[in-house]
Amino acid sequence: MEFREVVRRRRMVRRYADAPVDPAVVDRMLAHAQRAPNAGFTQGWAFLLLDTPEDLALFWTSTGADPGTRNAWLDGMRTAPVVIVPLACKDAYLERYAQADKGWTDRRDDRWSVPYWYVDTGMASLLILQTAVDEGLGACFFGIPGSYVGAFRDAFGIPADHHPVGAITVGHRLEDTGSAGSPARRERRDDVVHRGRW
Template sequence: MEFREVVRRRRMVRRYADRPVDPAVVDRMLEHAQRAPNAGFTQGWAFLVLDTPDDVARFWVATGAGPDARNAWLDGMRTAPVVIVPLTSKAAYLDRYAEDDKGWTDRSEDRWPVPYWWVDAGMAALLVLQTAVDEGLGACFFGIPAEHLASFRDAFGVPDDHAPVGAITVGHRATDTGAKGSPARRERRADVVHRGRW
């Protein structure tokens, strides 16, 4: 598929067909994610892959959606056979930029104009989403509620020095992909590009 078509077709899919995802395709998503730009080639990310029914069910429970919880969004999202959780390590970036080739002598966060540990993990997540489209799949990026981060960490043994940037459901698109989402209710803005000056 042409890259422009991948970009054009990328949508957040909220309902999936009852078909497994080829593990080789999941591996390609992760290989592409690891090619994302990252400050200082820190590679301070990690990816938790949940691709068994038990692990996926445990994810939903750990993030606050017990088996009896029901709503249109959740009912659709729970049909995904795969959940990928991109995580980032701020400590990895602070350590990397305290190395000799970067010229900083400490791990101070004050030097960072923006927290690139979040930015880089977001770029990696986008490559997962784009690879899903290229492979003919659907995917949806969403946040893990803050009040459930501790239970998520406990359920999957996530170390304290890694934080999830969100989660991505992956699967074959259902005929009815669920709620249309915000783009169905809002126009795409055309006033975001400024050339030369604002």
């Protein structure tokens, strides 16, 4: 698929067909994610792959999705056969930039104008989303509710220095018109590019 078509077709998919995803495709998604730009070539990210019924059920319950609760968004999202959780590691960046070739001698975090550990992990996440489209699949990036991050960490043994930036469902697309407020029913803004001066 042409890159411009991948970009054009990328959207958040919230309901999936009852069909498995080829593990080789998932491997490509994760390989592409690791090619994302990252400050100082730190690679301060990790990806938790959940693709068994047991792990998927544990993910949804640990992140607050009560299996007995009926909710159109959750009902659709829980049909995904794959969930990938991108995690950012701030400590990796602080350590990398305290090395001799970076010129800082300590791990202070007040030098960072923005938290690149989140920026870089977000870019890696976008490569997963784009690879899904290129492979003819659908995907959706969404946040893990803050009040459930601890339960999610405990459920999957996430190290304390890794922080989930969200989660990505992946599967075969079904027709999904989205909710009334979804981007599928709104126009994309055209007032966000400013040339030369604001």
